[in-house]
Amino acid sequence: MAGNRRNFLKQTGLGILGLPFIGDSFYHRLSYADSSVLPESGRTKSGKAKSVIQIWMWGGPSHLDTFDPKPGAGRDYCGTWDKPIATNVPGIEISQSLPMLAGCADLYAIVRGMTHGSFQHETASYLMQTGHQPGDGLVYPCLGAVVSKIKGHDAGYDLPVPPYVVLTTSQGRFSESGFLGTKYKPFVTGGDPNQSPFLVSGYVVEGMTEERQEHRRSLLNSLDIFGKVHHENQWVGEVGTARSNAYRLLQGDAVKIFNLDTEPEKIREEYGRNWFGQSCLTARRLVQKGVPYITINYRGWDTHKRHFETLGRRQAEWDRGLSTLLKELGHLGLLETTIVWWGGEFGRTPKIGWDSPWFGGRGHFGRCFNVVLAGGGFQGGRVVGVTDKTGENIVSRPVYPQDLLGSIYQMLGIHPDSPMPNEKGIHVPMMPPASDMGRLTEIMG
């Protein structure tokens, strides 16, 4: 592992020459930086997807209680949820707790053979979001940061909303932007889309008028003496630029995009009047505007204890939100160009812990679990991979994180084997090579 990286570094002759901010130019002016040339971003022509909506099931959702039910496994595996329901695609059954999603299985593919073998949140999250194995001395960026790098500002992206948006709290666990740096971190909205107004950090402040905003800006201009005295200073100039850009965002259409009150009440109800439903609706609005990557960071699936009580309370919420999102994207003609990716860092132990302190809980399970892919060229109404009768082992078609993420990249028109673009002169490919079974060609259009 480490040896591989060493070889990459050797090719550049320098290694990770991460230079500090201002330092970049500071050291450049003294000409002791390397002059590594940025590799090409490696776009392919085949992919037609323009955006990704990632529904991140933070904590790891149970595969048995979502898209891979095992009714024959008995009470120790199913609890009372042993009656899966047929979907609108003959032969595909899913958990009885997801009736609305059962009605639109033609829109999505279920990948039941996901695996990476890690049972720890942090490593598993890293694997599922970056596609890379840890331990080679580099921390890779997650998919959203890479998309933000390739399709964002560096590529002329000019919308009033940043190219990588996370609803509504940051993911934590690891640094999303990895070695790409802060510039490619997501914009985290804060606030609650189910509240009115949806207080998007930096965009919407309760009671703030446009007039007052303008007045503040001119006041700042008169009072920022320091900036004027130091107007030749490079740092001072950079803050000025960032400030102007922020104002451009703030005064553009973004505020309207985040204003869900302009949606018909009927639509809002269809998504569900709760945080998740309205996050899905927000994601749809962002996709409509052309934002390339949106993550809905959906917490609360680390259900070690009283698993069925929690799911009993919460499944209906995302059954409604997700199915409405898929259907609406379909009606709007956006599903063809939008990948919806549902899944967490791993699944949960098929065998239920009935005793204290779990009281019917499920632990971490990285050996096999499921994800769902829809749109952007992925074929709906399909199942990839089979697990055994208890959902503890893969019987056929394992899919590794690099296969899943490589497939998503490909559908986005980004070649997964091309070099990872970066400013630090690190020469590594976007994705590790696909596993023996390869990327998800069986459902890739």
Place this chain on the structure above:
Amino acid sequence: MMKRIVQFGLLVLLLAHGTCPFFLRGEDGNPFVSDNPFQIKNRIDEILVESLRRKNMEPAPLCRDEIFVRRVYLDVIGTLPTAQEVLAFLEDTGTDKRSRLINTLLERDEFADYWAMKWSDLLRVKAEFPVNLWPNGAVTYYRWIHQSIRSNKPYNQFVRELLTTDGSNFREGASNFYRAVTARDPETLAETVAQTFLGYQTASWPEAKQKELTVFFSRIGYKETAQWKEEIVFWTHQPLDSQDVVFPDGTKGTVLPDQDPRQVFTDWLVSPDNSAFHRAIANRIWYWLFGYGLVDPDHIRDDQPPVHPELLDYLSRELAEAGYDLKHLSRLILNSAAYQQSSLSRKDTGTEVVWFASYPIRRLEAEVLQDALSQVFNVPVSYQSEVPEPFTNIPARYRTISLPDTSVTNTFLETFGRTTRDTGLETDRNNNITESQQLFLLNSTEVNTWIQKFVANRRINGQVFNGQRSSDRRQLLDDIWLTILSRRPTQAELNLVAEEFRDRTGNQEQTLQDLVWALLNSREFLCKH
């Protein structure tokens, strides 16, 4: 380019004739323009002036007191001075007051907090991915670092303990050094040691030389215990394949079969004759105080001479002669006129700062900014770890600079680019300016709520501003400026405030809020200068 020259010429002309706009005049208390000449205070200054003279440059004037007090608080204790602290310093009439303040700050608790944070960045104190120290290990490691800094442990001893301590990650803090890596193969351990203590990037070395270094770290073992996530780091006692070893500087040595190769390496590393060792740390301390190194602290190499070679030679000799007393070195630098220069260079051609002919302007670090906001607005911040193994809750009375572990974080710190502690490189900290950061400061509910409370708490007899006595009004403005910018308002600023209240009599509360908002968003607040 032409435009720049014209602007600059204009500025000089205006300054000369005293007809410049209010914000450029020195006489009404503009604190950024200083008339204090550069005075040689110690050997650092002699070397700097001589070195600059050869480049046809002059150092900047000494900064004014109100600039110095803010700067030295931020650089030494990572904490904004309170209004009272600023006033106490400004009112002190002693000629040695800067030295006395430096001495006081070096003994403050926050000094240990802030410098432990810097060291924890380098030593990768992080419970979670990718170094996976686990919460208990991270805290034990951090405590050891903090205690070492607090007691001003000599640097050679500090490094010796890091490199040779065996034992449990939960009991022996320093034993976590060899665990705080992304991979535990001898190559990675060797790379990490070279990068941390010598500033070398061994990846650019010939393979044979890399192997010579790797040998020293090839006999380290790890074993689990019955306690969850506890781990023992130990010397395997397995003799090296060959007794003959070569150190990175090319000198040869011997590791006997009953010797721990790490001990032999450490003897070489911290030896007073090993100038690479003191140069790396002297440069790092300079980097920490100026924001830039005399050389790139992450990649010291032969083909890249320092900015002022004699200065680095002097600092590193001084450190070795003072028994590796890091505080002594900091004190020396802080007392130099070099450090106390204005951030406005004599001729601003953009290159002065590169040669340390002015004090470099840079953004407050994420943690320092969070604490500064918390102090200014009196809003405590508490932290919880996202990871339930075990849950970590940091009560609000702890400051952000004293967080042991970067796995415990919040959106603010992530947005402002706190160190990830992934690589241990200085550049792991990202002090970039981004639109997201600006959006937060310009227009977020958090900031607005803080400002509302700040203003509401300053009412006197229910009056916001206009209804107050003129002396109270002046005191209020002094307090606001001192709290946020660590200086009093200038006459021009006072006039501007008066104008605001004259023009917007409707809602005084909002007027004052808007003024506070503008100060908070000024570049002066956002940076060290």
